[in-house]
Amino acid sequence: MEPGKDNANPTILNPDDLPRRRRSTPSTQTKRGIFDVLAPAYPSLADPLSSPEALSDFSSDEDELDATAREEIDEQEVYDLISSITDPEHPLTLGSLGVVNLEDIQIIPPSSPRSRISSVQVLITPTTSACSLTTVIGLGVKVRLVNALPPRFRVDVRIKEGTSSSADEANKQLGDKERVAAAMENKNLINMVNHMLSSCE
Template identity: 35%
Template sequence: MTLGLINANPVVQAKKERLARTQDQHRDDDGLDTLDIYEYVRDIRDPEHPYSLEQLSVLSEDSITLDDKLNRIIITFTPTIQHCSMATIIGLCLRAKLKECLPLHYKVDIRVSPGSHADEDSVNKQLNDKERVVAALENPNLRQLVDECLCSNEI
């Protein structure tokens, strides 16, 4: 058992194989689909554990919605516990990774799954407030933590 962790023993799923693309999968005008977006973010490492968000079932392909008419992406993630203190860090990691990978014209909304976090409204507000996100990513300690979670996650 690791000391100081809110969820010291998370349920860990086996790492999945890369998903196969089906021929009828819809792509938007940029050639982007939900599978592409999922591939960008699935290997982000959890801030507290040496596992990916996918392995901890925080994120799945089904938790990503792409509205190509509005150029809008919605990512809904599920923290491992109701009082996850790292939910905002996870959201910052998702936002930072997508900023690196996506064309600038996409609007990205990141939220916790309804009912999955005790402070859901506050977390969602923080993750989708541009000024708060910019300020958080300018904080050297937070930026370092985000960068560590985005680094190579070969486990």
């Protein structure tokens, strides 16, 4: 066993066995310009106001903007965001080591009709129960999701029950905003998390 590593011989999953989204056929819809969302397509001043075509075009454009403004995010998309994070001990990704799994990701819809806040819950499985970097891995996953997901999502990262001897302490730290903020003031920890996230697109 290599000195300094909690698990010098981790199990590595075959890349073909990792969950992937099937590629959909390209959309036939015309692409909008990058500023079109900022300036909605109002009927032209040259068009008569009573023209039903102009009014129907305007309302359909508004509906289309509403639909695209709130893009749905599913478990596969969350998995794609975090599976490419590099493990802090090995030059391998969390997906290839089985640290993050699609079945351990859950998107919880808003708790009331008035709320727009959804939750993303991710359970992490360390490569060994004695892993000393469990909290760092959880922190890397949390930072990646907080930065990548829209603000309407709350991120909850936890260590899967029964997979780590330090799960309770790690979960307390990952669930406490003040502890996470304090941890991200540590330069060594920031460098480690930045290295983990450097493999993400």
